[in-house]
Amino acid sequence: MTLKHFSLEYDKVNEQGTFSPGDVLSGKVIVVTSKEIKVQCFLVKAKGKAKVIWTEQDRQTTVVHSNKKKYFYFEHIILQDKNKGDGSEIMGPGRNVYPFSFVIPNTDMPSSYKGKFGAITYSLRAQLTQSIWLVHKTKTEFPFLTKAEFPFASKSDIIIIGLKEQQHATKISFYGSGKVTMNVTSEQMGLKQGEAIGVSVDVFNDSARSVTPKLYLCEKQTFVARSKKVVHTNDILFGTGESVPAESSQTITKVLSIPPEMHPTFFNCCMMKLEYRIKITLDVPLVKNPEIKLPLVILQGLLKPHQQKQKRSIWFKKLPG
Structure with missing residues (x-):
């Protein structure tokens, strides 16, 4: 040729x-x-x-x-x-x-x-x-990087204000004659690629069944074509606590590390958006698992991936083992 x-x-x-x-x-x-x-x-x-x-x-x-x-x-x-x-x-x-x-x-x-x-x-x-x-x-x-510091909050300052705030959620479920209370706390709502946050789960099991807490990082991709929409989700398990026996309580603490290559949250495209959640479920035998979801915003990291240093929790206990 x-x-x-x-x-x-x-x-x-x-x-x-x-x-x-x-x-x-x-x-x-x-x-x-x-x-x-x-x-x-x-x-x-x-x-x-x-x-x-x-x-x-x-x-x-x-x-x-x-x-x-x-x-x-x-x-x-x-x-x-x-x-x-x-x-x-x-x-x-x-x-x-x-x-x-x-x-x-x-x-x-x-x-x-x-x-x-x-x-x-x-x-x-x-x-x-x-x-x-x-x-x-x-x-x-060629890789393109937006200049928008917050490509997820063009119309809401509330999200930006809450990025560094702690998050709390409570769920009460009933199994037969007893109830299970789950309290979940995360250090903050927003963190950068390569950083980490602590997630704490308090389980008060007053039921006759044992329950097992599981923690997930959930990714949600939304795509829009004119009047139609499709959603793709992906759950990544990052922690499982020990089984909490009946009539007992337990606190589980895990650290969620964000991989440096994970794409930041974004809403500034009219046809697609990317969101994240922290999801905590209670695995209960023969029962539909109750769950709590907390919003999570992943921000663009400032350092190159090989220079990223994980941020460890200050106010959470050291992980067992």
């Missing part, structure tokens, strides 16, 4: 390799050919978009729900023949390097994200057209 190599590279603007609104996105396209070639059109595109798609079964018919939104789209023409099709532009043999540069719009846009039924992507594409039958393409995505 005449075209030996066709690649697309971009220049990093920071150590993390991320881009944000207002940044300059520059780079180069590298083309290596074994001999001189004729070119109809050679261009680079920059695009930011969100797209959701899923299917539902309606009797014998499969219904597809989809939607998309474009945040920006730019084209930079490197070569184009003057007569639009005669291949009058010539690319010489060997290694050819073509620079390009775009300015990302300085507007509120969500961070890059890939979920169960949708994604927010920012990409660069290069296309070299020699003829209608001979088109070469290459693509690369």
Whole structure:
């Protein structure tokens, strides 16, 4: 083949390799050919978009729900023949390097994200057209980070105020002639990637059954396509307490560590959002498990993942063992 190599590279603007609104996105396209070639059109595109798609079964018919939104789209023409099709532009043999540069719009846009039924992507594409039958393409995505400090609270200051506050919840359940009271406390509602918080569960078991508390980190992805909505959830177990016998009480303390790679909470996309909860359940034999859910907001971390240091609880007891 005449075209030996066709690649697309971009220049990093920071150590993390991320881009944000207002940044300059520059780079180069590298083309290596074994001999001189004729070119109809050679261009680079920059695009930011969100797209959701899923299917539902309606009797014998499969219904597809989809939607998309474009945040920006730019084209930079490197070569184009003057007569639009005669291949009058010539690319010489060997290694050819073509620079390009775009300015990302300085507007509120969500961070890059890939979920169960949708994604927010920012990409660069290069296309070299020699003829209608001979088109070469290459693509690369670049990580995008929103400038919004709180991409989950554009319309509510209450959430922001409550990020550092302790959270409490109580649930009372009845089993036969007895009752079980569960009190749950978490250190705060918001924390950054790589940080940790303590969660305390007080169980007062006045029933004739034994109960076992379990603690989960719950992820909730919501996708919207016009008037339709689909939700995908994922529960991650991070702690199980010892069984609390009948007519007894017990306090369980666990530390929830947020992985540095876990995506922050966001609401600033009209087609998808990402939320988290702390869920505590009581595993009771032969009975529907009661549960308590506390909101959890995961914030963008300031440090690179390998520099993250876990924040340990000050006011909770040290974990047993």
